[in-house]
Amino acid sequence: MVYLNGNFIEKDQAYVSVMDRGFLFGDGIYEVFPAYNRKIIGLDSHLNRLQDGLDAISIKNPHSKDEWKNLINKIISFDSINENQAVYLQISRGSDKNRKHTYGELKPTVFIQSSVIKLREKSTLLNGLSAITREDIRWLKSDTKATSILANTLYAQEAKNNDAEETILYRDGIVTEASSSNVFMVKDKCLFTHPKGPNILPGVTRKKTIECAKASNLKVVESRFTKQQLMEADEVWVTSSTREILPITSIDGIEISNGCAGPIWSLVYDQYQLLK
Amino acid sequence: MVYLNGNFIEKDQAYVSVMDRGFLFGDGIYEVFPAYNRKIIGLDSHLNRLQDGLDAISIKNPHSKDEWKNLINKIISFDSINENQAVYLQISRGSDKNRKHTYGELKPTVFIQSSVIKLREKSTLLNGLSAITREDIRWLKSDTKATSILANTLYAQEAKNNDAEETILYRDGIVTEASSSNVFMVKDKCLFTHPKGPNILPGVTRKKTIECAKASNLKVVESRFTKQQLMEADEVWVTSSTREILPITSIDGIEISNGCAGPIWSLVYDQYQLLK
Numbered sequence: 165m166v167y168l169n170g171n172f173i174e175k176d177q178a179y180v181s182v183m184d185r186g187f188l189f190g191d192g193i194y195e196v197f198p199a200y201n202r203k204i205i206g207l208d209s210h211l212n213r214l215q216d217g218l219d220a221i222s223i224k225n226p227h228s229k230d231e232w233k234n235l236i237n238k239i240i241s242f243d244s245i246n247e248n249q250a251v252y253l254q255i256s257r258g259s260d261k262n263r264k265h266t267y268g269e270l271k272p273t274v275f276i277q278s279s280v281i282k283l284r285e286k287s288t289l290l291n292g293l294s295a296i297t298r299e300d301i302r303w304l305k306s307d308t309k310a311t312s313i314l315a316n317t318l319y320a321q322e323a324k325n326n327d328a329e330e331t332i333l334y335r336d337g338i339v340t341e342a343s344s345s346n347v348f349m350v351k352d353k354c355l356f357t358h359p360k361g362p363n364i365l366p367g368v369t370r371k372k373t374i375e376c377a378k379a380s381n382l383k384v385v386e387s388r389f390t391k392q393q394l395m396e397a398d399e400v401w402v403t404s405s406t407r408e409i410l411p412i413t414s415i416d417g418i419e420i421s422n423g424c425a426g427p428i429w430s431l432v433y434d435q436y437q438l439l440k
Numbered sequence: 441m442v443y444l445n446g447n448f449i450e451k452d453q454a455y456v457s458v459m460d461r462g463f464l465f466g467d468g469i470y471e472v473f474p475a476y477n478r479k480i481i482g483l484d485s486h487l488n489r490l491q492d493g494l495d496a497i498s499i500k501n502p503h504s505k506d507e508w509k510n511l512i513n514k515i516i517s518f519d520s521i522n523e524n525q526a527v528y529l530q531i532s533r534g535s536d537k538n539r540k541h542t543y544g545e546l547k548p549t550v551f552i553q554s555s556v557i558k559l560r561e562k563s564t565l566l567n568g569l570s571a572i573t574r575e576d577i578r579w580l581k582s583d584t585k586a587t588s589i590l591a592n593t594l595y596a597q598e599a600k601n602n603d604a605e606e607t608i609l610y611r612d613g614i615v616t617e618a619s620s621s622n623v624f625m626v627k628d629k630c631l632f633t634h635p636k637g638p639n640i641l642p643g644v645t646r647k648k649t650i651e652c653a654k655a656s657n658l659k660v661v662e663s664r665f666t667k668q669q670l671m672e673a674d675e676v677w678v679t680s681s682t683r684e685i686l687p688i689t690s691i692d693g694i695e696i697s698n699g700c701a702g703p704i705w706s707l708v709y710d711q712y713q714l715l716k
Contacts, residue, residue, distance in 0.1 A: 179455035190466025265596035320541035
């Protein structure tokens with residue numbers, strides 16, 4: 165069952181008009197809420213970011229926080245088997261009578277669905293995962309979690325085509341983030357990640373990872389670093405709500421961190437598990 | 441009547457799955473074909489650009505050129521009254537069972553509709569139209585006519601909010617194009633427009649405008665110019681398939697071309713009308 169515009173229906177019965185601006189223009193905002201044991205990590209942070217996204221593109225939020233929480237919990241309850249779920253929530257600007265770039269007052273389209281989170285056990289991550297790198301050509305509003313993300317999907321597909329977990333992006337030589345995750349590197353026991361701003365999504369898991377690192381008495385620096393510095397890092401991680409904190413041990417075919425998940429990753433990974 | 445995946449149906453009956461990647465990711469390509477007296481200007485150019493777009497994002501073209509021409513002509517024939525129509529054609533990558541950024545083999549979703557072109561008479565354009573300017577923050581693949589165009593719609597809305605016809609974009613001080621049209625300027629009887637490349641859509645009307653200018657014995661230079669040069673131009677135009685060639689006589693509230701459509705615009709505008 166999914167939620168669409170006020171109704172709980174079967175996913176294969178869930179349709180939107182071809183006039184929906186989500187379909188015609190990628191004119192929408194989305195969120196992914198990770199639930200472990202049916203409890204969402206960072207629920208308020210995700211709802212705040214949803215609000216920020218709607219504000220950024222001038223869509224009026226159709227629900228209060230409590231209404232969203234009820235809808236999300238209801239969607240989670242439909243799956244009686246899986247305790248760990250990723251709830252996907254999309255709000256598009258809605259359907260107009262005719263296709264035109266500009267818009268008036270429209271009723272937003274709301275779509276919510278849940279899927280199972282298949283987490284990898286820590287023991288399977290000890291050799292790490294691989295990534296490729298590409299020039300970041302996305303729009304300069306990547307802090308807005310919009311549905312106009314063709315670029316991100318093309319990067320994800322390039323990773324898949326290269327048997328890699330992720331595509332790490334760099335703009336003017338500076339590592340920004342990855343196709344659907346934030347990027348961290350460890351150098352001399354200090355954790356680095358790109359500062360918040362228009363070039364990266366302010367990941368909720370990014371924030372939680374920073375908190376976990378600080379709780380582990382690590383120094384965290386939110387500052388820019390180059391692709392070259394990334395390649396010479398002691399450890400590299402990518403973080404996202406559904407993938408948590410993943411160690412990257414190969415980038416563009418070059419071994420990072422001697423091909424093993426590092427000790428600082430292990431420490432912060434364990435700390436993150438305590439949030440569940 | 442519209443066309444959707446093999447069927448001609450009423451527009452208010454035309455729905456796509458919420459799993460359509462056009463809806464979830466803005467993962468699609470589109471074209472707008474302008475028909476005058478039911479005959480499309482630049483039909484092959486538009487179909488070639490459609491192919492380029494599909495190639496750029498690795499969607500297999502579901503139809504041959506002749507099949508497209510038949511579908512487009514059939515859509516045009518449904519409106520028995522209006523001879524001048526804009527045919528909108530969108531191909532998204534299709535629907536998957538689950539939402540994921542990567543994709544396998546999917547059946548593309550094809551949507552075609554027609555709307556009336558309401559052209560403004562030349563006599564109504566003699567005082568020109570206004571534009572605003574904004575920093576171009578779009579992705580660096582703006583030569584691909586993709587449906588991930590939230591940025592373009594936001595620019596169009598800003599123009600509307602400012603009672604302007606268009607938002608003219610500049611990147612690093614260089615004028616690229618406008619939210620849904622190409623930009624030309626005239627200086628010392630020479631016509632300038634941004635060269636083709638990843639920063640602009642290679643407009644079919646842009647190409648036709650260049651041809652019309654050359655047919656009028658004008659010198660045309662496809663080279664970059666600054667926002668400052670734009671503001672000091674003798675004439676400024678924007679061109680698109682459905683708006684043809686429009687004179688801009690006010691930019692950011694500053695008068696251009698003494699507030700009147702210029703003589704070179706008039707010459708090229710007339711030449712363009714001969715294409716119909």
